Amino acid sequence: MQAIPITLAIDVLNLSKKYGDVVAVDNISFKVKQGSVFAFLGPNGAGKSTTIKMLTTLLVPTNGTVTLNGFDVAKKSNEVRKNFGIVFQDPSLDDDLTAYENMELHGVLYKVDNMKERIEQLLTFVELWDRKNSPVKTFSGGMKRRLEIARGLMHHPKILFLDEPTLGLDPQTRNHIWNYISKMNREDGTTIFFTTHYMEEAEKVADEIVIIDQGKIIAQGTSTELKAKTKTNSLEDAFIDLTGHDIRPEEAPKNARMRAWHGRR
């Protein structure tokens, strides 16, 4: 009998990024199966966002290869870009445009079919339809976040990258959004790759977890395996056991995240 080949959504091999002498990502390799929910965890400054930038064609790696749904990120960047959607950690909306215009711009860039219906559906889902004609600069942080998520989902990506997607959202909204993302994963087979500092989120939804610290992968497995390995009862305890208790230094402009991080501890 012939084995059915399992296509990988993401295949990362010996990936590194150096800035001068600083090694942001240090020779990491991992695989993400199609249709899985994959959590990429690590303390601040561990190299998560740098890795995501390399996976999503925004940054050229110093070393190593990345393959997304069979396409080499370095050689077939346009094919790769058709395959994924991303919700960035930092805002990436145009504040001068309205919510609707931001969605429309995305729809045109990605050639989304039935764009109007799709925009209405998603803006209704994130409860921004009645604010569709307001400029984004009048939105609160949480509203912007919801709009970014709606936009990232718009073109039915096969792989969805979510870099701290629920940061700054209340529990109701977080729950609402995770339900939708889980549904996409179940029904459309969308592969989910996400980072978060909410360990209970990762524990609840992730099939597979990778923990990165100081640019290196230090642990990998299911939530159950990581807890068993560290003899702890929750993923949060396992995470702290693996990465230590020290609070990580961070760049100045991102101090908002730093405060959020302190607040949770």
Added chain:
Amino acid sequence: MNTITILWLRQLKKYFRSRSRLIGSIGQPLLFLIALGFGFGPTFQAAGEGNYMNFLAPGIIAMSILFTAMFSGIEIIWDRQFGFLKETLVAPVSRYEIMIGRTLGGATIALCQGTIVFFIAMLVGFTPNLVMLPFAFVFALLISLFFTAFGTAIASALDDMQGFQLIMNFLIMPIFFLSGALFPLKDLPEVIYYITLIDPLTYGVDGLRGTLGAVTQFGLLTDFTVLGIATVITLAVGSYLFSRIQV
């Protein structure tokens, strides 16, 4: 709608929604026209050079196009800072399309700006020759395209906001003051004259001046050729630098 159109439209919407930018971009040229036009007019006339307002207005139109176009190009720095640039860079469209959409948007705004200043100048005494107006429009378009692409090229190579002041002081201002926008190029000291020759805006100002009724220094064909070639080169270099941006 396609990528180029939607990015072009975005630039226009942003421009017409920013009231402070609109007012500022009208106020400054008006001040220059009034202060310099009426201030130097009598001396210029007495020196036998003719009507200074007719000489100055094309220079001020070129100035407002220069400022608006460069600013639109440099807006990439803002888009990078506030994150929007990433949204376009991960999209499955070629970076050349993004660059073209942005550049056409910036150039269109600059053209609108030049047109507004043209009418303002007429209000304060500018009497242009309207026969050559379509040709003046071609020169205005070339200046707009050149400086939007130039701003894009520079902003693509920079990665922070600090660069902006530097560009403003050491690039835009010299380009403006050394272009002959305010004074005739003939009879200049030799060194200054050769410096003005390497300033691309010099040919834009001269072309505008020639088509709007005053005398040209180099002739319209030379102006068109130099500016045209410079624009093509700058568009190519700008596209290349833009295509290599990493976030």
